[in-house]
Amino acid sequence: MPIKWIGAVLVFLSAFSIGFMKSRELSGREKSLKNLRTALNILESEIVFSSHYLKEALKRISDLCGCGGLFSDISDQMQKFSVMEAWNISLKKSQKKLFLKDSDIEILNILASQIGMSDREQQVKHITHVKLLLEKAE
Numbered sequence: 001m002p003i004k005w006i007g008a009v010l011v012f013l014s015a016f017s018i019g020f021m022k023s024r025e026l027s028g029r030e031k032s033l034k035n036l037r038t039a040l041n042i043l044e045s046e047i048v049f050s051s052h053y054l055k056e057a058l059k060r061i062s063d064l065c066g067c068g069g070l071f072s073d074i075s076d077q078m079q080k081f082s083v084m085e086a087w088n089i090s091l092k093k094s095q096k097k098l099f100l101k102d103s104d105i106e107i108l109n110i111l112a113s114q115i116g117m118s119d120r121e122q123q124v125k126h127i128t129h130v131k132l133l134l135e136k137a138e
Contacts (some may be wrong), residue, residue: 017034028099032067033138036098036108036133039065047120054083054116070094087112107133 039061046057056073062072070090077086089114091105100108107130115128 025099026042027064029101029104030047032098032100033104033134035065035067036070037134037138039067039071040111040127040134043115044124047123047127056076068094068097070098083116084112087115101137104134104137 001048042061042064046052046060050057052060055078058071060080061067062069062075065071073090073093074086077089080086081089088109091100092109093103094100105124110133111126111130115123118126
């Protein structure tokens with residue numbers, strides 16, 4: 001009889017801990033998606049109202065929002081790689097830390113292919129599109 005109770009307690013504790021870890025993961029993802037949307041708002045403002053280079057704008061964004069150093073890493077990677085490559089490398093590095101799914105990475109990669117490659121108006125349109133997709137994912 002005590003073995004049954006011990007087994008029941010172990011099953012209960014394991015289910016509780018799995019649920020707790022999944023809950024932490026989901027709340028971390030939600031927070032990261034909100035922070036990323038905030039960062040994209042700042043990036044949009046930098047593009048429209050400022051004349052900073054993309055590397056400088058990404059550093060400023062990193063200082064202003066809590067995205068786990070994603071944007072400063074992108075800026076650092078841009079010294080060695082193109083914008084798109086730097087973006088992809090940094091996203092892969094930060095994926096687990098920010099609790100991002102592969103679908104979230106795909107959404108952010110939409111922006112990576114366009115940022116810095118077109119005029120201001122087109123970049124703002126792409127940022128707005130990505131923000132809407134992130135909001136839906138959230």
